[in-house]
Structures are given as structure tokens and as C-alpha cells.
Amino acid sequence: MISVLLVGKGNVATHLYNAFLNAENITVTQISSRNLNTIPVAAITIIAVSDDAIALVSSKIKNALVVHTSGACKMSELKNTNKKGVFYMLQTFSKEKEVDFSEVPFCIEAADEKDRKLLEKVAKTIGKKVYTINSEQRKAIHIAAVFVNNFTNHLYKIGKDLCKEHKIPFEVLHPLIKETASKIEILSPEKSQTGPAIRNDKKTIKKHFDLLNKSQQKIYKVLTKSIQNGN
Amino acid sequence: MISVLLVGKGNVATHLYNAFLNAENITVTQISSRNLNTIPVAAITIIAVSDDAIALVSSKIKNALVVHTSGACKMSELKNTNKKGVFYMLQTFSKEKEVDFSEVPFCIEAADEKDRKLLEKVAKTIGKKVYTINSEQRKAIHIAAVFVNNFTNHLYKIGKDLCKEHKIPFEVLHPLIKETASKIEILSPEKSQTGPAIRNDKKTIKKHFDLLNKSQQKIYKVLTKSIQNGN
Numbered sequence: 001m002i003s004v005l006l007v008g009k010g011n012v013a014t015h016l017y018n019a020f021l022n023a024e025n026i027t028v029t030q031i032s033s034r035n036l037n038t039i040p041v042a043a044i045t046i047i048a049v050s051d052d053a054i055a056l057v058s059s060k061i062k063n064a065l066v067v068h069t070s071g072a073c074k075m076s077e078l079k080n081t082n083k084k085g086v087f088y089m090l091q092t093f094s095k096e097k098e099v100d101f102s103e104v105p106f107c108i109e110a111a112d113e114k115d116r117k118l119l120e121k122v123a124k125t126i127g128k129k130v131y132t133i134n135s136e137q138r139k140a141i142h143i144a145a146v147f148v149n150n151f152t153n154h155l156y157k158i159g160k161d162l163c164k165e166h167k168i169p170f171e172v173l174h175p176l177i178k179e180t181a182s183k184i185e186i187l188s189p190e191k192s193q194t195g196p197a198i199r200n201d202k203k204t205i206k207k208h209f210d211l212l213n214k215s216q217q218k219i220y221k222v223l224t225k226s227i228q229n230g231n
Numbered sequence: 232m233i234s235v236l237l238v239g240k241g242n243v244a245t246h247l248y249n250a251f252l253n254a255e256n257i258t259v260t261q262i263s264s265r266n267l268n269t270i271p272v273a274a275i276t277i278i279a280v281s282d283d284a285i286a287l288v289s290s291k292i293k294n295a296l297v298v299h300t301s302g303a304c305k306m307s308e309l310k311n312t313n314k315k316g317v318f319y320m321l322q323t324f325s326k327e328k329e330v331d332f333s334e335v336p337f338c339i340e341a342a343d344e345k346d347r348k349l350l351e352k353v354a355k356t357i358g359k360k361v362y363t364i365n366s367e368q369r370k371a372i373h374i375a376a377v378f379v380n381n382f383t384n385h386l387y388k389i390g391k392d393l394c395k396e397h398k399i400p401f402e403v404l405h406p407l408i409k410e411t412a413s414k415i416e417i418l419s420p421e422k423s424q425t426g427p428a429i430r431n432d433k434k435t436i437k438k439h440f441d442l443l444n445k446s447q448q449k450i451y452k453v454l455t456k457s458i459q460n461g462n
Binding site: 103 | 282303321322323325327328334335336338360362364367368370371372373374375376377378379380381382383384385386387388389390391393394396397398399400401403404405406407408409410411412413414415416417418419420421423424425426427428429432435438439442443444446447449450451453454456457458460462
């Protein structure tokens with residue numbers, strides 16, 4: 001049995017806690033980061049708190065191996081005195097939606113190979129996809145995630161706004177959104193690019209431009225240019 | 232039986248032709264737009280050619296009802312002398328990938344209600360989702376499609392570039408891309424927005440910025456600002 005202590009009460013901590021409850025060979029405890037007076041002993045302590053709180057929370061934990069779950073923070077931002085590591089799950093967690101951990105990529109890091117193997121073992125009790133990723137790579141993944149998740153989601157929002165303005169149900173765009181996302185598994189995004197930008201169809205680009213508000217125009221312009229320049 | 236003539240040999244025409252071959256109560260013929268000397272008679276003639284060729288090709292067709300499949304063109308761009316309509320399928324068609332027409336939204340338009348009903352009937356022989364959409368609305372849908380398909384696909388490309396640069400397999404981003412896309416069906420894009428922009432996490436934004444090339448920085452900046460302004 002491997003003992004896991006989860007520190008934090010947010011979406012990530014709670015989804016993880018529920019997954020570990022059903023995992024074999026894992027005993028799991030969850031505590032709030034506001035309640036660090038008596039910290040249970042555990043083989044792995046997973047700190048799932050906001051990035052700003054990682055240093056302070058980790059500094060109070062004396063357990064053997066302490067890891068954080070942040071995409072943006074280096075392993076060295078942990079301030080515990082024992083072993084350190086990272087247990088980053090590359091997925092968007094909402095309170096409202098269940099997480100299928102078999103589909104979540106676990107990006108793990110540890111200074112020590114023995115610890116890395118332990119993190120891998122623990123990840124595999126709830127998931128399938130485990131990657132060993134160092135702090136520099138994780139930073140790049142985190143930025144890439146901003147592009148393919150936060151920014152993409154904002155493009156969906158603009159699509160929705162345009163539909164609303166013209167009294168079109170947003171659901172008309174859902175199949176296209178899903179198809180665009182699922183296409184990446186069989187065709188690279190460069191190869192599957194279509195539309196007026198890549199065709200340099202100036203007439204259509206001009207027509208589109210005239211129908212957009214100032215902010216949408218800026219986005220349209222910068223993305224069209226980037227597609228045309230291939231960068 | 233309803234007779235359908237397809238004019239064009241591109242992706243849209245070919246996928247449609249194959250779908251109609253398996254449809255009940257439809258007889259279908261396909262001809263190239265370069266071969267307009269002898270045009271078969273048909274109840275519905277679907278012109279699936281490039282936007283620029285619609286006027287010329289349609290001007291040569293004497294059949295009863297002529298429709299185009301373009302998202303960007305008005306119905307009035309058809310230059311045939313009989314009835315006109317639009318049969319726009321809102322999906323991205325690739326040669327390499329089969330199309331599930333039951334998932335494709337058919338956006339139809341006709342000057343005449345009888346023709347609109349005929350187009351609806353024909354659409355339902357191969358699909359399920361049929362919307363009556365006028366030319367102004369279709370233009371808005373087409374722009375929205377550029378945002379959620381072409382631009383989104385370009386953000387995937389940037390995600391892939393960042394992965395490649397840092398020796399990370401792009402597949403690590405696939406689950407996040409798919410989850411972001413499937414989330415829209417249960418949560419609006421405004422509500423599901425997360426990340427440094429919406430949190431106004433200046434420290435992380437600065438860190439990210441320093442790791443990007445000039446073109447990526449421009450995109451990062453304009454999208455971050457738009458997320459923060461909610462427009």
C-alpha cells in the first residue's frame with residue numbers, strides 16, 4: 001500500500017482524491033491547506049493549491065516526498081527540506097464535469113529516479129498516460145495549453161457571440177468544433193488548414209472584416225497573418 | 232424519386248455524391264464543372280465549385296432548381312434563370328477523412344417555400360440536422376466557422392510547434408484539445424474559461440511571453456486582452 005496525502009480543497013485536489021479512493025494499493029487522506037497544524041505522515045504528499053501558495057504550504061511539510069501539481073511552477077519552488085517532485089495533470093478540471101483519468105496525461109518529475117518511479121506507479125493506479133517531463137518542458141506545455149485550451153475556448157466564445165448577434169443557435173457550430181478537434185489525431189494542423197487565410201482569399205477576408213467588432217477584427221487580423229506566414 | 236445533379240469534383244461534391252448514392256429515394260449524377268456542354272436534367276442541381284466559379288457555372292444551367300454549397304456567397308450570386316437556393320453544409324471536408332453526415336448541420340435557403348421544403352427533404356435523406364438560414368445569417372456562420380475551425384486549428388499548430396521545440400510529443404496535448412471542444416456542450420465558453428488571462432495572473436503571463444517568438448507573442452497579447460475585456 002502507498003499512502004498519499006492530498007493538500008488542498010480545489011477542483012484538482014477533489015477530483016484526485018475521488019480517483020485515489022477507488023484505486024488499488026492506495027490509501028488517501030485529504031486536508032485543507034489552511035489546516036497545517038497536524039499533518040498526517042504519507043509516502044507521497046501532493047500539494048494541489050494555487051501557484052502562489054506552493055512555497056509556503058510546502059515549507060511546512062516534513063514528509064518524505066512532496067510534489068506539486070502546477071504546470072507553471074518549477075520543482076524548485078517547493079520549499080520542503082526532503083525530496084521533491086511534480087505531479088502535473090494536463091487537463092482542464094471543472095467542478096461540473098467528471099474527469100476520465102484514463103485520458104489524462106500525467107507529467108511527472110523528480111530529482112531522484114526512485115521517486116520518479118514511485119510517482120509513475122501512483123499515476124498508473126488511476127491513469128494510463130504517464131510522461132517524464134522536466135521543469136523547462138513543463139513550462140512549454142503549460143504555454144501550449146494556454147493556446148489550445150484558453151485561447152481556443154475564447155475563439156468558441158467569439159463564435160457564440162456572432163451566432164447570438166445573428167439569431168443563430170450556437171449548436172450549429174458544435175459539430176465543426178468537435179471535428180476540428182478530433183482531426184488532429186489523423187492529420188497535422190498544418191495539413192488540415194483550410195479557409196480564406198491560407199487561400200489568401202482577399203475578397204472573403206474583406207467581407208468578414210466588415211462584419212466584426214474592433215476586438216474581433218484585431219484577432220482576425222493577427223491570426224490571418226500568422227496563418228499566411230506559417231508561424 | 233428525387234433526381235439530384237452534382238456539379239463539381241472537389242471534396243464537398245465527392246463526399247455528397249457518395250452519401251446520395253446510399254440514400255433512399257434519390258438518384259444522383261455527378262459532372263465536372265469543366266464539362267457543361269450536355270447537362271443532365273434534374274429536380275435539384277447542386278453546384279459545389281469554388282466561390283469564384285458559382286456565377287459562371289450557374290449561368291449555364293437551365294434546370295428547375297439550382298443551389299450552391301458556399302458559406303460565403305449569397306443566394307443571389309447564382310446566375311441561373313430558374314429557381315435558386317443554398318445547400319450549405321457546415322463542416323470541414325478532407326479527402327482523407329470520411330464524413331458522418333448525420334452529424335453535419337445542413338443550412339438551407341430558398342426564395343420559394345416549396346423549394347425550401349424540397350431541400351429539407353433531400354437533406355434529410357442523408358442527414359439529421361437541418362436549419363433554415365438566410366444569406367445574412369449564413370455569412371455570420373461562415374465567419375464564426377473561421378474562428379472556431381481555421382483559427383482554432385492554427386492555435387493547435389502553435390501548440391504543436393511549442394511541443395516540437397521542447398522535444399515533447401504533441402499527443403500530450405490531444406486529450407486537452409478534445410476535452411476543451413467537448414466541454415461546450417455542457418458549459419458555455421464564458422463559464423468554462425480558465426488560465427492566466429482570466430485570472431489576470433501577470434507573473435505567469437510575463438513568464439509565458441518571454442518564451443514565445445514574435446508572432447506567437449502578438450497572438451498571445453491580443454487574445455489575452457480580449458479575454459480580459461470579455462469581448
